[in-house]
Amino acid sequence: MVPTQELTVPPARRPRRRAGRVSAGWITTFCLPAIALYGLFLVVPIVTAFYYGLFRWDGTRQGAFVGVGNYREILTRYPLSDEIPAALGHNVLFFVGTMAIQNTVGLGLAVLLHRNPWGKRLFQTLFSLPYLISPLIVGYIWSLLLSPTFGPVNFALRAIGLDAWARPWLGEPDLALPVLILVNAWQWIGGPMLIFGAALAGIPQELEEAAAMDGASSARTFWSIRFPLLMPAVGVITVLTFIGCFNIFDLVYALGGSDGGPGGAMDVLGLLYYRTAFRGGSNAIGESSALAMLIFVLIFGVSLALERALRRREVH
Template identity: 55%
Template sequence: MDAGRVSRRRTAALPTPVALLFLLPAAVLFGVFVLYPMATALTYSLFSWRGTAQEAFVGLDNFVALFTTEPYRTELPRAFGHNALLFAGAMAAQNSVGLLLAVLLHQRERFRRLFQVLFTMPYLVSPLVVGYLWSLLLSPLFGPVNALLRAVGLDAVAQPWLGDPDTALWVVVLVTAWQWVGFPLLVYGAALGALDPSTQEAAMLDGAGAAQRFRHVTLPLLTPVIGTVSVLTFIFSMEAFPIPYALGGSSGSPAGATDVMSLLFYRTAFHSGASNAIGVSSAVAIVLFLVIVGVSVAFTRWFRGVERRLT
């Protein structure tokens, strides 16, 4: 009897023709706009090119060129390091400021929706628009940021934020974190609203204070959400293009200080003028894809292990 029930449950869980019909549009879109470009990029990276004309099969030579020939040997690790720093900054902001704002808003019913909308608005604006707006705000000639600093007597602090290699990348990190902080706010807010209030009540009866309840009850229960936000933040950071492009241009100015992997791909494909631009740029895309998939899978498995230990 038990085996029959299991069999019936498995049969009921199998996709029906109607379910497959509803999944078909999404599967077609995924295949056309994700799988096909990925397969095409992999194919392109294994051939040499003269302009747009495909030539001989070269195997992994395009990948070898990325790590052995200039300027790729210098630009690739530099761009990847900038992506890693961008991820670290966004991760710190989203899992601290975003979580803090979500907790504060969760504790207050009044004006909660208003502040959620205000904090989320930058996330809904195009990153390219956000980047250009901040480039105007930080302009050393007419930008209001430096004008405000001079008005309050902080002339020494006012500087060309995007023209100095020591500050340009940090501007990209801060602008990116500022725009995306609304995303974890919404996710953490929804997760906090779904928590069972009886766990907080039990901790209060045991004499736990607010800080202890957050550390030992709320935070462990949010581990799955923290993992999701962290993985998505890593993917977004590695794919970053609009804000670095708007703030530093395709060359990652000044002096490559804002260069990232997507800019390297774009520059190699369209601005390098190299005869084998398609092959090498496709190799850059494949390397970026492998890094994103590999680290995302590692992050996911690590967070799942943390969840199992907590339960």
């Protein structure tokens, strides 16, 4: 009798996952904390402000539904009808001045450090340290430095014979806003410098070598090769600077107080919202919520338009 051979069935092989592929469950698990924080600290306040802005308030007691009544009130009632355009104009000037300084000085520092790597890490750290400090602290420190009575800035000017240059820097309406722009640019200059430095490091060296072999000067090489390739970095800096300049509050509050300095020369939308919310009348909650929504729509809309316009320019 011939022994029968046992038939063995090979076990089913489990499908192998591709290397580097992560399941949707893990992605959801890791994203949930960020989504929860985003919703709690951003989405919920925006929805709440929109809801509060639709009602009239008597102190902290919610009143009747008024729809766009609060928006009409802040845009037509004095003094808000005059203060909103003035504060918006100061925000625009603040953004333009900050952009002009940050883009030029930050790009210049990035180019110098890129060409001369000696001490690069040290200078990057030194220029980046100010934006690690709270703008409120920076503002109070500069208010002491610029004090007309005991400030070291005026003392140094008088010591070298420039008495005419010693001014009440934060006490004159014509000087207050330019000083605010300079202090803000000084604090945040490290950010554009690092972004431009990273963008310069990503430019292929072969392009510059080919331009040099064709006889192009350093300036021509920069404007024809480097600068066009830096446009994505310019776009990022522009959008971030716009958002920061139109959200500014703490630095202006430290340098000029809640009224925005002499004659409201430094008054911005953030300070105006603060005064409306904490110094307004019985309907302060409704009016300040409506103003907050207008500021949000302005910042979000202009930031989106800037991002699309700059991206279209990168493509062309």
